[in-house]
Amino acid sequence: MAERGQPTGDLPPQSAAEVSQSSGTSRQNSSDENGHVVESPDEETLSPTSVIYFKEALNSSNVKFGKPAPVSPAPLRQYDFRIERIDSKRRNPKDPIAIERLNLMNMAKLSIKGLIESALNLGRTLDSDYAPLQQFFVVMEHCLKHGLKSKKTFLGQNKSFWGPLELVEKLTPEAGEITASVKDLPGLRTPLGRGRAWLRLALMQKKLSDYMKTIINRKDLLSEFYEPNALMMEEEGAVIAGLLVGLNVIDANLCMKGEDLDSQVGVIDFSMYLKDGGHSSKSAEGDGQITAILDQKNYVEELNRHLSASVNNLQAKVDALEKSNTKLTEELAVANNRIITLQEDVERVKEETSFQQESRKASSADGQVLGETRKQLKEETQLRLDVERELEVQIGMKQEMELSMKMLEKDICEKQDALVELRQQLEDLRAINQQLSHKSQSADASSKQKSEAIVRLEEKISQMSGTVKQLENRCKQAERERDLALEANRLFKxxxxxxxxxxxxxxxxxxxxxxxxxxxxxxxxxxxxxxxxxxxxxxxxxxxxxxxxxxxxxxxxxxxxxxxxxxxxxxxxxxxxxxxxxxxxxQEETPPEAPQPYVCTLCKQDDSLLRTKKRCKNCLNFFCESCVSHELPLPSSILPETVCASCYSQLLQQYASAPT
CATH class of the missing domain: 1.10.287 (Helix Hairpins)
Structure with a gap:
């Protein structure tokens, strides 16, 4: 594994040349441990996608290292490269399955592009009721269902893409949380509902593209669930996985407790992707503000991520320095103890030398012992000097470590202050987003009220149009009668x-x-x-x-x-x-005089000089002027006549109930 992870750039030039030579000699005809025959993949015989995979194989997990050759006496290492060729089938332009894959890929492009554009224009968190988001999940279901192998059960054949999604947990341990959450969700009884819930949770975690790339790179596992010409087994699956990276800029907040994911019908609505020429976009100023807010939010999140990573690195460095500091203090204590013991030994040696000098004067037979003692004294003094020098070095290192610790603490404090400011800015941005969402909700409520008022006014307009048609018919009839009367009068004259x-x-x-x-x-x-x-x-x-x-x-x-x-x-x-x-x-124009009532029958008020009386043209009764204030065309007249309030309501009911 160490040899596999070592890049070729760290080898000396001679080693790199030998690696290329050995790889060139092994291209002719060799078989790897899986039994695949490896040949030289010329770029002319491969499709563009195969060439891309071949070029990426040199720097990714597609490169397979075989067993190392026997170690030569030379210090250089030799590697045997074995590259698995990804053959791409030549497309038949009349192949219906290839056309289906291309259509699904284009629909995925349109869905992802429309979802990103609409989300950036809205500038808020998307929920499960958002139509472009629902269509995106429908398109992803169709892509995952393409070319699925049907499994025979007691109830019949069943096709579900929940099986391939469960593989992500084995390939990526981070996806285990999503799988556990899907299995714990209440109300999900079918594998189709679990697959839909998995897609929604992966989108909320912004890991959908990573998980899809992980699945697509393991064609050997996908072959158990998909046909060889399925979308997930071909180049279109890799393209869709790359397109899903753009969805990481979207914030989705999906509630799946109340949704019935088992019985939803996944039908693609193509009308959402047809461009409407009369559609009016929002103002450039609002779009610019929303785009700036989103860019600032993404920048703050990225900066927060980098700062947290740098804080973790600094914390690790601080821990390492603390450990080394404690180790140095222990070594310093040991050195001090050793110096004390050496000083005691030196004093003891001095006492011994003085005693030996006295004894030498007494007897010259101890000269050889004195020379050995002097030699030992020189060694001890040299050892003491070395220990003192080492102690000075350790003290200097300790001072440097203390200075670096202070600088690191200062840097950490500054980073923490910057992190607090960025968090405050993030809170402000969240408050702004909440205000914008409240404003949008109030605007939606007002638009609903206005639409309801418009519906009521349209109903009233339809009713009034019926009455107007009736009045027009009566007016035409009266005009015809008037013309006949004028013609008769003319003939009479x-x-x-x-x-x-x-x-x-x-x-x-x-x-x-x-x-x-x-x-x-x-x-x-x-x-x-x-x-x-x-x-x-x-x-x-x-x-x-x-x-x-x-x-x-x-x-x-x-x-x-x-x-x-x-x-x-x-x-x-x-x-x-x-x-x-x-x-x-x-005589008709001047009706006969009727007895004038003293009290109005409608308002029940007495007659006076200020309250004049007026006659209703329909019931021919006298009322006060305030009660006879309505005008309406009568069946016997063309022009509108003054009528009382009761006759006005009665005539309106008659006109409304009469057929147009």
Whole structure:
């Protein structure tokens, strides 16, 4: 394993050349431990995707290292490279399965692109009710179901993509939490529901692309569940896994407790991906603000991640320095103890040397012992100097460690302050996001209220349009009747116009005669009054002869006036018969006087000078002016007439119930 993990760049030039030479010689015809025959993969014979896989194999897990060759006496190491070739089938343009894979890949591209664009425009956390997000899960289901092998059970054949998703737990230990959560969710009875829940949890963790890449790289395990020409076994699966990386910028908050994931029908709605020319986008300023907020949020998250990593590294360094410091202090204590013992030994040696010098004076036989003692003294002094030098070095290292510890503590404090500020900014951004979500919810509520008001107004408009149509029909009928009446009047005037003019001239002449007769009658009355006054003055005389002429005159005048009056009556009767139609119309316009009520029957208030009375044209009753304030066209009239409140409501009900 150590040889496998060692990169070729760390080898000396001679070793790298030998590695390339050995790999070139082994390309001709060799078989690896799996039994695959490895040949030289020329770029001309492979498709572009196969070339990409071949180039990535040199730096990824596709490179397989065989057993090392026998170690030569030389210090250089030799490696045998074995590269597994990924053969790509030549596509048939008429292959329906290849067309299905291409269509699913294009739909996945459109779904992911539309989801990212709509999420960035909204600038908020997506929930499970968001339509583009639901369509994305439907497209992913279709991609995972393509080319699935059917498993035979007691109930029949069953196709489910839950089996391949369970492999992620074995390949990536981090996915074990998602699998356990899916199995613990209540209400999931089918493998299809578990697979849908797994996709949603992986998207919320922003690890969906990593898990898909992990599955796709293990074709040997996927072959148990998929056909060889399935989407997950071909190049389109790798493309979709790469496209899923863009979904890491989206924050999704999905609640799966209340959803029925077992019985949902996964149908792709293509209308969401058809561009509408009349669609009005949001303003550039709002989009810029939302994009800036999202960029700042992503930057803060990335910076927070880097800071946490740097803090962990610094903490590890601090722990290592503390361990080395404790070790150095222990070594320093040991060195101090050793120095003390050496000093005691030196003092003891000095005492011994002084004693030996005294004894040497006493006897010269101990010269050889004295030389050995001096030699031992020199060694001990040299050892003491070495220990002191080492102690100084250890003290200098300790001081440097203390200085580095102080600098690290200062750096950690600064990083912690920056982390606190970034957390505060993140809280502010969350508050702004909450405010934006509240504003969007209030806007949605107001739009719902306005839409309901619009629906009610449309219903009223439809009702009023029906009444207007009825009134228009009645108006047309009245206009036709008026035209007929005008035509009849015109014909009547043509037939009897000359007669009417002659009769009017005769009536005018008769009026003049009557006026003259009235003048004569007045004069006769004045004369009669004068005569009566004169007769009263000469009453004692009682003359009867003068009274006879007035009587004769009075008797003669009635006889004279009787004849013209008879003629006048005959002519006026003729004129009245001709103008009968006009008088009838005038009588209709001026209704007969009705007894005026003292109290209004609607408002129950007494009549006064300030409260004038008015007549209803429908029920012909008198009410106060405030109660007769409505106008409405009646069946007998074309123009709107004044009616009372009760008649107004009754007529409105009649017009509303009448068919259009």
């Amino acid at each position: 043509q037939d009897f116009g000359d007669k009417i003019e002659g009769l009017q001239a005769e009536v005018e002449q008769l009026r003049r005669q009557r006026f003259g007769l009235e003048q004569e009658l007045r004069r006769e009355r004045e004369q009669k009054l004068n005569l009566s006054a004169a007769s009263r003055a000469s009453a004692p005389r009682k003359i009867t002869h003068p009274e006879s002429p007035p009587k004769l005159l009075s008797q003669s005048t009635p006889t004279k006036t009787a004849q013209p009056l008879g003629e006048v009556e005959e002519k006026t009767s003729l004129s009245s018969s001709l103008s009968l139609s006009h008088t009838e119309d005038e």
